[in-house]
Amino acid sequence: MDAKTGSMGGCPMHEGGVRALLGRTNKDWWPEMLATEILNPNGPTNPLGDDFDYAEAFNALDYKALKADLTALMTDSQPWWPADYGHYGPFFIRMAWHAAGTYRTADGRGGANSGQQRFAPLDSWPDNGNLDKARRLLWPIKQKYGNNISWADLFILAGNVAIESMGGPVFGFGGGRADVFEPERDIYWGSEDKWVNEGVQTRIDPAHGFEQLEGPLAAIQMGLIYVNPEGPGGNPHDDEGMARDMKETFARMAMNDEETVALTAGGHTFGKAHGNGDASTLGAAPAGGDLAAQGFGWVSNQAHGGIGEHTVTSGIEGSWTNVPNKWTENYFRLLLDYDYELVKSPAGANQWQPINPKEEDMAPAAWDPSIKVPTMMTTADMQLKRDPAYRAISEKFRHDHEAFKDAFARAWFKLTHRDMGPKARYLGPEVPAEDLIWQDPIPAGTMPSDADVAAVKKKIADSGLTVSQLVKTAWASASTYRKSDHRGGANGARVALAPQKDWDVNEPAMLAKVIDTLNGLRGSMSLADAIVLGGVVGLEVAGARNVPFTGGRGDATAEQTDCDSFDVMEPQADAFRNYLPRKLAVKTEEMMLDKASLLGLSVPEMTVLIGGLRVLGANHGDRGHGHFTKRSGQLTNDFFVNLLDMTNVWNAVDGSGDEEYVATDRKSGSECWRATRADLVFGSNSELRAVSEIYAQNGAEKKFHDDFVAAWTKVMNADRFDLTYAKYHK
Template sequence: MDAKTGDMSGGCPFHGDGGMRTLLGRTNRDWWPEATQLDILTEEGKSANPYGEDFDYAEAFNAVDYAALKADLTALMTDSQDWWPADYGHYGPFFIRMAWHAAGTYRTGDGRGGAGTGQQRFAPLNSWPDNGNLDKARRLLWPIKQKYGRNISWADLFILTGNVAIESMGGPVFGFGGGRKDVFEPESVYWGTEEQWVNEGVATRIQPTEGRALENPLAAIQMGLIYVNPEGPQGDPHDAEGMARDMRQTFANMAMNDEETVALTAGGHAFGKAHGAQPSETFSGAPESEMLEQQGFGWLTDDEEIGKGHITTSGIEGAWTPNPTQWGGDYFRLLFKYEYELVQSPAGANQWQPINPDPEDMAPDARDPSKKVPTMMTTADMALKRDPEYRKISERFRDDQSALDDAFARAWFKLCHRDMGPKVRYLGPEVPAEDLIWQDPVPAGTQVSDADVKAFKSAVLGSGLTVSELVKAAWASASTYRNSDHRGGANGGYIRFDAMKNWAANDSEELDKVLGKLDELRGSISMADAVVLGGAAAVEKAAKDAGYDVTVDVTTGRGDATEDQFDAESFEPLEPFADGFRNYLKTKANIRTEDMLIDKAHLLGLSIPELTVLVGGMRALGANSGNRPHGVFTDRAGQLTPDFFTNLLDMSTKWVPVDDSGDEEYVGTDRSSGEERFRATRTDLIFGSNSQLRAQAEVYAEAGSEEKFVNDFIAAWTKVMDADRFDLSYAKYHS
């Protein structure tokens, strides 16, 4: 088992059966078949964005009255409304949970999840059991969102509100970066294959006795949870070892180490209470399944009970500290001061209660301050003193409040910003000056003059490096980009570090030769730019050899990160298990390789036409990993031609599987002579098999399509090469 990914199958990020079903899991239509479906209105590329595609959110955010916005949020914390109660007269803990659960879906495996697009507003997240009653938190924010309009996105508002909540209760905050642009429809994210939620008896995703690890790219331990089951693995409060294991694994898959895990758990639980006032079956369904008249609310009882404290969310009941709306060291003080006994909440949930607590260590009742009630701990909290490594950290934080203050502030900032990508994308007056390693800091580069670009390209083409070698090197660098969390890409020149250069897909010996030669020739040009410019020169040559004199205009000015700025461990999830653009597959997986190609294209932000033309062009350029012949349907490899499509769709070729390939390899023979013509993989043949992809392929196989193919390939290629150039696109917002 890989300690970082939880994987037991050699690094494959896709397990289970069912093809694309395994990749996407259950959809909103599966969970709520009666819900109104709007998909038909977004067909043919129609946008659901009411602001229009030209709306510049960064510009709008920079124009917001930031001080006034924060003042309004601060006032909201104690401005209780009759229809929904504020625990202890303060909404702060409620809003911290809202922000945490918006950001906490992030996972390192594929960079998806997180608060970046405001997905908590939509199914399935708005109806996850773990997000119970957060519909009320979002509705409490509506007057403020309405007031500031397009100048603050929901995505930014969720996180900023969490920050203000912490500040309003005296807690430490490291900073805030705005710039999260809302989307207006649910994103297609694989949340798991289970057909039941956590509260319906579904098994935990880690079962060591059965050899079952946490499936990559997932992080949450059960369907509908943000992290772990707070009652214990599958609700077992006595499985101390399993509780620590689950916490360590799921937080690691969300980019947190042990210290950050302890700081977040303790810091978050320093505020507020858990809710288990009565059995959950007495409440209505989640928002997505509720009646029309409820207007998007869920988890309700009778109207007359709203505001009277009959609230159940996790089922656990009580506060962690005697001062639930004040930051301090009470959490660790109580955790280590008392022995705890197992009890059940009014809703029947397992929780832990201190034995014979002193009166001053009891919490105020959430609705009646004149009453005192015992505090409590969850099984997850108990892990902080049951597990030896967690205990060491917890005792240090207990004895050093300033260390806890700093650790929590930093961990909270990371939790809320991990999916935002490079720091240059952060906006607003509270962006911290300090550069953090998880932000993938890259020194500023220098723009290369047109004359120097031209001279460098000429030198590269005269160096003996081939079109295939140069294209593969540029792709290996730039195609690491993920538009999910905006990590990877060519900027930084990470491809020259062994930890990335030696990825199996990258043909390290060949890549090392290319990088060495580029380094000799580049002069003052950064290595990051040199790799991309080398690829551009190769594409220009390939197009010229095919009869088209074109220029590939990619940007320059990329910087080269130092070894100290390269967090090799955090880059591990970016290594491709499969890359259909290079016809690469590490080992056969339970999900079809063509589906992994689609997933890769989605992470690169590509459209179906862009995906299609890039695959066809890469095959024509001979850019397969390992220089395999599969899909290179041409006798003029290295020229930018649409031969991949014309020969794939040639009806004179018959395709049959190679017997020992496990349906991953095919041979194409001449129907008349039986002579072998080509070799192919599933990712090649899907462009003739799938009706939508075939329709794209036919466009490039048509007579007279050659110039269009060249131009479309260059446009898509340039898009990938420049995908991470936020240093250019965001420069105007920082001037």
């Protein structure tokens, strides 16, 4: 793990009915799209080269000059896409919001961390309509500052500068988001074959609520960032459903009710929605456009070009406040003081208009300040008034504007930084000093001396703890890491805290015994270091050689740990520990790929780790499945040798739902081994079998050993941003 790479999504499995790899691909949506992935058979490539260090480039940025240029851009209206009210600020706020707003807590995927809004499908989602123009407005600035600022950082910084330039509150900014250069093709956005604007209903059955919304998904319909602003499935009269959708989808994106109200009200203090025209005249989204459009989408074929006064984006028309280019207290006043009636926009969308508004409470037309037009609210906005919980928060903010400003600034910062991981990854002069609970803070650790490491290792080796116990505890701690949002990992030793200490997958009774023992042996060494060092001892007892150990981890406290935030990370399955408490709608082997992807593992790394963990006895509950060895607790390649042994024949165990299998000797018929799907897939899948054969060959013991130690060490150190980013904070 280093500061050079951006995060890439992986296979989209998560418990809850997700049909892995069966979601719609870019080719499904846009069959004529050029398939450039044919040139990258081994994964994405970086035109800047593998040695490019974005953190180093960012630290050389003239940050003050960049912000000055962004501020000037806000009022530099271009005739090809005129600025509403003469100010692009609201446009860039929406761009930044939608870049970050795809984040979801279930698998940590989405978000602004890699600049994915530049690529399909996100660049062509209906909810991202016309944001292609915002990105083109930014191009001269990106061109000027080059590799010193990534698109991913520029999107968010432009949103911050937009808020500041209109007098709004900003909590801070952290840079460090490295760009990727192709879509995250494997991330699961849903399986529907129609977009939200094509008449499809909400993804949930109202009778069952969100129980039927597929595991990692958060948006209510295909092509939305959050909810349908017109109401569930476009129904403006379903207040209960609208409030339900808002609360659950924002929660799945890491926001509580107060943050939801603050973000909605603060964001809608600025700018307008666009629906002053005929939506049927709009052309294809960027991914479906022709060559001459040069990546522009939604181009109108009307004589006036469909820009400025005639722009259609969401179909909703109008501003939320009477001063849409300044931060004011007016949003809550207008929402709460007026009664509203349902009307249709010129584009035919449902929206709410104040009844008999005072002239001073009307807004200037975006294209002509001398013209006064009514403000409006969406069905989503109306829930801040109609839902009792939201109403109480709205009333509070209406009467305490300073509290509203602070809540919005903090919620915006969380929205735009939630997927960046530990604060150690934040770069730049505007990183807030305050540690926030959602950043999973960890106290700085102390690097133990070689003598301390040697002394604690000897104590652990003499403690009576088994190879299995030491390996399972180290794995339980480190394997929580996920590269999607850089959460989890061994640093902090949160495996000893709620909720992780109570997760079934971690075998709480066994875990408590190991933790108690290590606490009694570690001396001044952190528990986090002792857990990882215990894994090293376990491997060495098992015969491993030259297992690296890098100390210096810190120990988090219960007060620094948001239990609710970590609850969503509890594994529903873990093939590395052969853990499957109940059959899922997703194939076990697909869950295995998802876990490996979140850990940042390659196919060979996943394969060698599972083979090694099996013979070391790392299965949950000492389950015998996949333990293909007569040398239990020793680091051997026996898993692969015996899996590929053609003297055995495999059959499913009756009643197991094809989750358990038994091997019998072809001649005698006697039982040899038991296995799960997560074991047998390494022999049945041709690609996995090809790797397994490498480790099963005669003379492969050393390669297996070296590859296992390297992959193990990678997982143990995956979250060591305190080390990899240290030089950028001097």
